[in-house]
Amino acid sequence: MIEYTKKVLNNGLSVIAERDKSTTLAAVNVLYKVGSRDEDPSKTGFAHLFEHLMFGGSLNAPDFDGPLQNAGGENNAFTNTDYTNYYDVVPIENIEVALWLEADRMKHLNINSKTLDTQRKVVVEEFKEVCLNKPYGDNWHHLSALAYKEHPYNWPTIGKEIKHIEEAQLTDVLDFYERFYHPGNAILTVSGPLEPKRIFELAEKWFGNIEPGKSPVSNLKREQKQTTKRYEIIRSDVPVPIFIGACHMPERNHPDYYACDLLSDILANGKSSRFYHRLVRELKVMSSVDCYLSGTFDPGLIVLEGRPAPNVSVEESIDHLWKEINRLKTDPPSLRELQKVKNKVISSIAMNDLSVLNKAASLAYFEWLGALDLMNQQEELYANVTLEDILRVAEKYLNVDNSSFIEYIPNEE
Secondary structure (H helix, E strand, O other), rough: OOEEEEEOOOOOOOOEEOOOOOOEEEEEEEEEEOOHHEEEEEOOOOOOHHHHOOOOOOOOOOOOOHHHHOOEEEEEEOOOOEEEEEEEEEEEEHHHHHHHOOOHHHHOOOOOOOHHHHHHHHHHHHHHHHHHOOOOOHHHHHHHHHHHHOOHHHHOOOOHHHHHHOOOOOOHHHHHHHHHHHHHEEOOOOOOOHHHHHHHHHHHHOOOOOOOOOOOOOOOOOOOOOOOOEEEEEEEEEOOEEEEEEEEOOOOOOHHHHHHHHHHHHOOOOOHHHHHHHHHHHHOEEEEEEEEOOOOOOOEEEEEEEEOOOOHHHHHHHHHHHHHHHHHHHHHOOOOOOOOOHHHHHHHHEEEEEEEEHHHHHHHHHHHHHHHHHHHHHHHHHOOHHHHHHHHHHHHOOOOHEEEEEEEEOOOO
16 A cells, blocks of 8 residues: 655646655656647657657756766656656655756756757657667557557657658747646656655745646547458568557556456466467467557557467468457456466566655556556456456457557568
């Protein structure tokens, strides 16, 4: 059980404090409620670009990393479809260094032609390295576009096209900063040995004088129900054929999420999983196979991916995949199978709660999800999933008419 205290400052900043007396470290986490789903379809990749820009220095701290390292701390950040997250871990006596740095870049980030040009080049090179020059690197570009026709999950976090980053203008970036990077669109969480009252005092000291900003207007389009299968063949410079597919599933806050998560583990988590045992070891029709969830805030995807064994076609291997999924009806999971994956998930949650950094990040995540109390209910929700739930969600979501598959084929030469 994670005990926390929440307060909202007058400027709209949500502050959540969690006291952990067992450590001498403090984790400071700042989540901004902006991800790739909030971007203009003609200007994608901005959320990820901005993650880089946020380390370009601010008015009172031209070098973000230096002061934090001098204080014995470390930091990092990540961007996804639904939010952007920045975190720092410092000795508790130096917590104000982290708070000062985060507040200064929230209020006075250095954004000019020079910093934009520098970070734009970095992100463009990352796009080339990860997506364009790496075998299968563009798989999420193809799969997202195939699975989503209305919702902005239609493109991956790094952006739809490299030219959107190459052509990013200073005015566009400044507008993005003004719209999304302010207290009213942020969540500050702190986990460490300080009393919550002291954390709120420090939050007020460093963030309280920042203008609240206007809440961004969300115009997210809801994806229509998919009723026919979608398939795309991609010829590319790849070493071997593979497939990556997806079936639509509910949003992260939906009750079915927990059964879907356990179902994916039953199918593909480890060498005792059904996919591995049947398709890799017994039938030998695949060299590797996996199943996992996108876990997005809005309705997401159950992802299915695999590499056929030599002399087995992609179409054959996908056919075997569906047969194994349908076999759940005639050979349902045992109570032992279900309990095994439950134990893994519940143990993982318990281990996660031992780290001040993980706790701070999780508190921010569930606050943005709109279900802060859910953080302490996850173990129970997983434990309450029944075999009937597993079979029901498999029948409801894992079916051909709800699927989108891409097939990679090596170029003939």
